[in-house]
Amino acid sequence: MKLGLIGEKLGHSQSPAIHTKLFQLLGIQGSYDLIEMNRRDVPNELIRLKREGYVGLNVTIPYKIEVMPFLADIAHEAQVIGAVNTIYMTAEGDFGYNTDYSGFGRSLDHAGIAVQDKECVVLGTGGAARAIVKCLYDKGARTITIASRNPQEKSEFAAFAKTLHGRMVSYEELAAQKDGDVLVNCTPVGMYPNIDASPVSKTIAAMYPAVVDLIYNPKTTRILQYAQQQGAKTLNGMYMLVAQAIGSEEIWQKQHIDNAVIEEIAKEMEKQYE
Numbered sequence: 209m210k211l212g213l214i215g216e217k218l219g220h221s222q223s224p225a226i227h228t229k230l231f232q233l234l235g236i237q238g239s240y241d242l243i244e245m246n247r248r249d250v251p252n253e254l255i256r257l258k259r260e261g262y263v264g265l266n267v268t269i270p271y272k273i274e275v276m277p278f279l280a281d282i283a284h285e286a287q288v289i290g291a292v293n294t295i296y297m298t299a300e301g302d303f304g305y306n307t308d309y310s311g312f313g314r315s316l317d318h319a320g321i322a323v324q325d326k327e328c329v330v331l332g333t334g335g336a337a338r339a340i341v342k343c344l345y346d347k348g349a350r351t352i353t354i355a356s357r358n359p360q361e362k363s364e365f366a367a368f369a370k371t372l373h374g375r376m377v378s379y380e381e382l383a384a385q386k387d388g389d390v391l392v393n394c395t396p397v398g399m400y401p402n403i404d405a406s407p408v409s410k411t412i413a414a415m416y417p418a419v420v421d422l423i424y425n426p427k428t429t430r431i432l433q434y435a436q437q438q439g440a441k442t443l444n445g446m447y448m449l450v451a452q453a454i455g456s457e458e459i460w461q462k463q464h465i466d467n468a469v470i471e472e473i474a475k476e477m478e479k480q481y482e
């Protein structure tokens with residue numbers, strides 16, 4: 209089965225390693241290629257790849273929105289999020305999905321971090337935050353508060369968040385908020401090489417009994433260190449990264465893939481950041 213990842217610059221992608229490990233574990237005959245393209249070529253490239261026999265594509269920055277008009281249908285959650293990271297190419301048409309959404313949900317379940325009826329806080333207003341807010345909403349979060357450096361300038365995100373009963377705040381307003389159950393970092397702050405940075409202070413991080421960081425390099429970011437020092441439950445982004453890849457494979461291979469496979473690949477992938 210011909211599979212691949214489309215994007216603008218893919219040199220550092222972890223995806224081929226994850227998919228290749230999965231092929232080995234499940235005995236699947238498959239290839240997973242990195243396919244870089246310019247924005248103006250996206251429509252024609254989709255046609256070319258399908259003609260060349262590609263069945264599944266992952267889509268990354270900056271084309272997660274770009275590909276949407278060229279798809280026959282898009283899964284409901286991907287429509288709400290406004291981004292597609294998985295395309296399934298079939299004779300009946302090409303279909304879009306968002307497995308960042310499902311991968312995040314699966315990683316919360318794996319870590320035993322419950323969000324139903326909980327007060328959840330999301331840091332950042334990028335593409336990842338949209339998938340996370342939708343997932344928290346669907347999992348029954350009681351409140352979803354989204355912190356931005358410039359909430360007044362993020363009207364599009366605010367409109368999206370409002371449909372999911374989310375509320376935008378500044379970091380100053382977040383600091384004044386006394387309660388919270390789950391904090392999710394959806395900013396790049398703390399990612400290698402800027403590993404000493406944290407999107408919030410130690411005092412704020414310490415207020416949450418569960419802290420999730422979508423970053424996986426380093427394994428334990430500064431914000432997760434702060435949380436661990438308080439005995440909070442923590443989770444980094446590696447399980448989500450692998451789970452979104454496995455979610456795509458489940459669509460392409462038309463089979464359920466056990467969480468044990470995600471765990472095994474995530475453990476293997478994490479070794480490079482130890």
Ligand code: NAP
Pocket residue numbers: 308331332333334335336337355356357358359362393394395396397399407422423424445446448449450452
């Ligand atoms: P992004 O669009 O580059 O940034 C997300 C948001 O973070 C921005 O919209 C911004 O919100 C905030 N931000 C950016 N720079 C900041 C800074 N210096 N200080 C404070 N806030 C800042 O990124 P993304 O694509 O949404 O991804 C976010 C993070 O999640 C990245 O680290 C990415 O690697 C990770 N990620 C992980 C997975 C996974 O599977 N584990 C999947 C997707 C993404 P405001 O302007 O509103 O403050």
